[in-house]
Amino acid sequence: MTQAPATDAVQKERSMILQKEMIADHYKQLEHVAETGRKVVYTFVPGNLNELIRCFDNLLPVHPEINALQNGMRKRTGKFILDAEKQGHSEDVCTYVKADIGMLRAGNIGPAGTKLPNPDLLLLSYTGCFTFMKWFELLREEYKAPVAMLHTPYQGDGTISDHMRNYMVKQLREEVIPKLEQISGQKFDIDKLREMLARSREAENDLVAVLESAKHRPSPIDAYFGGVYYIGPIFSAFRGTAGAVEYYRALREEVEARVAAGKGPITPDGELKEEKYRLVVEGPPNWTSFREFWKMFYDEGAVVVASSYSKVGGLYDQGFRHDPEHPLETLADYCFGCYTNLNLPSRVALLSKYVQEFHADAFLINSIKSCNSFSAGQLLILREVEERTGIAGGFIESDLVDPRYFSGANIKNRLESYFQMIMQKSKGAA
Amino acid sequence: MKLYVGIDLGSTTTKAVVMQDGNVILGKGITNSRSNYDTACAIAKSEAFIDTRFTLFHQALEAMPGLSLDLETFLQDLEASFRLQQFLNQLEYLAEVSIGEAQSARYRKVSAPLAERLNAIFSSIAGQAPEMFGVGSIKRSEFFRDLAGNTYMRLASELAEPDAVPYDLLVNIYDKSIIKVENKLLDLTFESNIAKALKRVFAANRALSKADQQTVQRCADEVTATELDVVNSVGTGYGRARLPFPKEQIRSEILCHGLGAHYMYANTATVLDIGGQDTKAIQVDRDGIVTSFQMNDRCAAGCGRDLGYIADELNLGVQELGPLAMQSNRSVRINSTCTVFAGAELRERLNNGERREDILQGLHRAIILRAMSLLARSGGVSDEFTFTGGVANNEAAVNALKGLIEENYGRRTINISPNSIFTGAVGAALFAQKTDAPAAVH
Amino acid sequence: MVLDELVDYCQRLYEDLDFRSVQAWKAAQPGRKAIGYMPIYVPREIIHATGMLPVGLMGGDMEIIRGDAYYQSYICHIPRSTIELGVSGRLDMLDGVIFPSICDVIRNLSGMWKLMFKDKYSKYLDLPQNFMPNVGGDFYVDELRSMAGDLQALSGVEVTNARLLESIRLYNRNRALVNALYDLRAAEPWRVPTVELYLLLRAGNVLPVEEHTELLQTYRALLDTAQRPQLDNSRIVLTGAFCEQPPLGLIRTIERAGCYIVEDDFVLGSRWIQGPVAETGDALANLVSAYLERSVANASVYIADKPKGESLVKACRHRCGEGVIFCAASFCDPALLDQPMLAHAVEAAGIPYTEFKYSENTGQFQVIKEQTGTFSDSLKLWGTT
Amino acid sequence: MTIAAGIDVGTSAVKVAIFQTGPGTETRLAGRVDRLLRRNPLAVAEESFLAALGSAGLDKEQVDYIATTGEGDLVEWRRGHFYTMTTHARGAKYLVPEATAALDVGALHARAIHMDERAKVLQYRMTSQCASGSGQFLENIARYLGVTLEDVGTLSLDSQQSEKISSICAVLAETDVINFVSRGIAPGNILRGIHESMAGRYVRLLKAANAAGTVAITGGLSKDVGLVGALNRAAEEQKMTLTTVAHPEAIMAGAYGAALWGAFRHDALQEKRSA
């Protein structure tokens, strides 16, 4: 998700270049921790505490999920997963974990081709998914690194109560911050955190403007396939940094220009000429055949106008912003609000709202074999959203990074049938 | 005459439907799918045209004043005779290929006794053929492969001798030859075979008046000469991507089944199609437009092919399974989730002394249970419900389905057409009428 | 009652997916209410203290007709059977359902329940993964208090400290009897077949605790009258089956393939707290500290300070197990992700192991029989290294 | 001297062996294979056993221990039962003394067995409830292609190219095969493709069972030279150092193993009794 499309045919926009540089620089810093003496904190995307990590200026974050997905795009994960399975990992479980373990066994060479440093701390904030907990238990065995655990309670009732928030703040104070201080050897400075949070907020505003632009017809962006690039910096190592602020400002300007020009989204094969279908998509994409998968959509003139996947690292479009006035509480609220930490009724409501507000004529679920957090319950989501919006939904199945579970022909068959159905329906209604 | 053709190239069977302007079905044809898709299509289409000409023939005779014969009986006899003729043509070719095969170098040592056995087998089959096609006789299958194969295997096991011509060898010769026969386009058309068929019927039915014979012959000539002009064709089905059609003339089988079922029963809301390798649950709106669907994936368990495996295992034809299962009032729970393993489980259970009928009933129930879960996933069973695909011909499956629907969804009108297997092809033919693409079939 | 009758009775309870015993319990006294809960740990004491019947829901082996409509093929089985029970009306006698935090599947099921059974009480009970008394402990007290408040409103019975202490006492007694049976089975496994022990535990899901305690006592007494020969079997510790339960046939298959199961994690919730909960003082606080300090090690809770697998190795040694069978539900992420770590620990301790998966409706045990048989063959022919 | 019989009741054939063992010696007295072909396996087991006794010139009473394996636990007149992997390991060791692993490929299941020098099973993996890549599947395809089982191996081995099967399902793969035939692909290439897909699975099984070194292939498909060739290629591709050995009598491995373990058990019990 942090890699810019690299098709030569497409002219590189400034934002793409900025993002590329930002990431390259980050990997470079990781490569040189031995010399610079910086410490490395492994952590996850949903509910990440990037500002908190970054206010210790000798700490660098690494996101195993992003390594896994990047390796997926580079078609390295098939082998990693097999290796992990050979080590006794089950076929049935999350392939992100197995891709990570496999990479580690193969020498921990990251997606950028450089060796990743071992963690000095495993910051386990496992918002919205139990597998994260298992993942770091596994890494703890591998690296013998200390773990700082941040348990985010689930929004079982669809609300955040004070006792949930207090629990989080206490964990931050008594567990997370002390461990960060210990690893970094630096004292926690709450004012520095406030500064970071203020910058986060700025970037968040711009990101929301970008996502909202899809309400235009034609939509200037694809909020799923393109979206995964847009959310890259803010969901990972860069939220709260000046680089992210700059990136999102540039991105927003570009998108606004496209709106003004009445242009559609950019795809790997150039600009989309005709917007035939407007989709809302639920569920993560497949990474191992990302391009092939995307092509199945733009070849049919289908544009994703809103997606839940672009909310796994925070639901900014629903109003949440990091708040420098209440630094720890805001981190807690951020964690509570990540998409998969919402209960099913809230997810249904949100998706239905997207369908309506973004004037979508199709609703598609890409169900991921790996991910119970997303997938368990999606068939009910499908039905509920259909009922509330009156739109016929579509359902396809694939996996994140396990190439064995991406059956191109099958998905194409289903998508084709689905689009034909939508077309026939709109004609029939006319 | 302006016609539209729909072709459904399924995993097990290939179906074709010929439709006239105004959505009237004139003819249907079916054959088993085989390695050569073009051949399978051509045969299904040729069969549909034969059926079309029979329809026209029927219409023409009906319009004839002064015919004294009993038209229905006569046409039944004629059709049986026609089928027999087709069978004999194919059998002749099969014999030729088999005997040729027997002369190949690898069988040199046994070529003489082998040829003798083969000759005996084929003349015996030919001898039995008229009885197989007699009106009212129960056939194990409609397809040459199975019809000839069944008899062949039976005769082979009688005539085989372990030390001279072993059974396996005879089986192997058949396996090799049948592919060649199947992939050769023999001329089985109405035009070329009706004369012989008529001759046989006239000969058998001495009571037929000369005048009637003449009228019949005249109508037959007329029908033979009628130009059948195909305006547009649409293909669908599992193998649709390999049909020799341009993309505009191909439709997803889901849409076709939806539309086809709507055509057959206008109030259809839910469609279940169980074919050889896939099962689809489809919801349609008042216009027959699909609103949601589910289908099985990557695993063929619970589809029609299960029945095929079991039929092979029991040395029966698929048609015979349903009636057998209906003789049971106790269904054994089948645990295998795999088509291939179901055969092994069947063997195991038979050895444990369970009754064949009970196991079969359990197996039908297991297939339907899978379908029920797809139905549930697609949005349940609404009124009216239409069951399509080959398995809808199977009474035990239908019975299990009816029970489970009533238990879980309450009373529903359940439609099953005798033509259910053609639903996809009907839908395709309707699409052919809707779109105005030119007839670009090669 | 003779032993066979008692076991039969338990088996009937186990097979009764209409929960007739619960219906009968409710009918016996107007106004009675019952609360269902999903597997693993829920403090049943609180439900009991409101006079309601806690009913353990553990899916079941049944024809799934509508449950599959809610789950893809790659999700474990128990949520679909639970939904099947729900949509077919077989859970109508429940006045609410509690979904403890076990995994993402159960967590999401709690929301599905809210969507599907809108007018029934349902609660997602978050168990803390932080075990500091002032952090996780405080949070848990709040969670329990809020749940107790809900249950109080539902039942109209106030959860007083005294009532709760009384419930704690009853459940302590019950747990002690269960533990004693486990001890006996480990000492003389031929006397306590696991199939029976399992059925007895399952009876505890639907019977009032008082009745179940009596049943356990009767069973224990009857065991002394039974003549059961000792077989040349190997001693096995089974782990991984803590949520979706294996079908009875599977447990039987393992025993028939030459294994004595001497430790397991079936129906784990009823043995979640190790040792008694304090019976005096602040009852809620007692439940909380029992949870924080004496929870059994399990894949659904985070284990901060001990190496993974330590408790499994310990249990294996304690029970004189000769080998470990990892036996988890297919697609059960918590169990299956834990497994490599546990296997590693077991291996390091020189204990042989084998593994397979099941689902609650597995009907074919051929492969499992073969695997278990080979495992016990090799333990028998060659012993522990 | 101990006389022991091993009876392997499989899904498609019954195998019987009779051994005479003494300190350091193992003499085979008889062995036979009978295909089931829709007959009751228990009845066939008894017939074959009696026939084997006959050819060994023995009486039933002279046999000290009758051991079954496979589905043989249903045989009532047996003394003991050993599970398939236990016996295949032993049989493989007997046939191929240098083997460190066995790969049993039967009609429905495949089993990879890693063993030590005493034929003790160390680790194993077997295929599950899905028949993709089983012997049965191969048999079906061979029939479809009109190729006899004897020819399957050589046809595949002699062909230069292979056609990759895309479907994992044995049933859907049949359709793949039909597609191939429709594209005019030679049966040899198709069989080679199937062999490769099967071999890929089997090598993964072996890998998962931590097997390396000399692998004795046992079970019905050990006769299939095409599969054995594909196995060697797949192992090479996956950089596994494997030497596969398909002993001509490998189909008997289960029966041999059962007989030999039976004798071992008999002696152990005798010892116990005399002690």
Ligand SMILES: Nc1ncnc2c1ncn2[C@@H]1O[C@H](COP(=O)(O)OP(=O)(O)O)[C@@H](O)[C@H]1O
């Ligand atoms: N007359 C019949 N009686 C019972 N079953 C039948 C009959 N005809 C076909 N079938 C079943 O239908 C299946 C084929 O269905 P069909 O709809 O033709 O499938 P496809 O479209 O996939 O080729 C066969 O596998 C067989 O089980």
Ligand SMILES: Nc1ncnc2c1ncn2[C@@H]1O[C@H](COP(=O)(O)OP(=O)(O)O)[C@@H](O)[C@H]1O
């Ligand atoms: N001569 C042969 N060449 C190739 N394959 C064979 C031959 N004989 C038997 N087979 C295969 O071996 C299988 C039977 O193997 P076997 O190990 O006896 O299985 P099981 O123990 O399950 O009965 C058959 O399905 C067939 O595919």
Ligand code: SF4
């Ligand atoms: S289960 Fe889903 S959310 Fe959890 S780690 Fe895997 S992919 Fe991420």
Ligand code: SF4
């Ligand atoms: S069986 Fe495992 S994955 Fe399924 S609900 Fe239970 S704990 Fe969760």
Ligand code: SF4
């Ligand atoms: S279980 Fe059987 S039917 Fe299903 S994929 Fe496997 S081989 Fe095919």
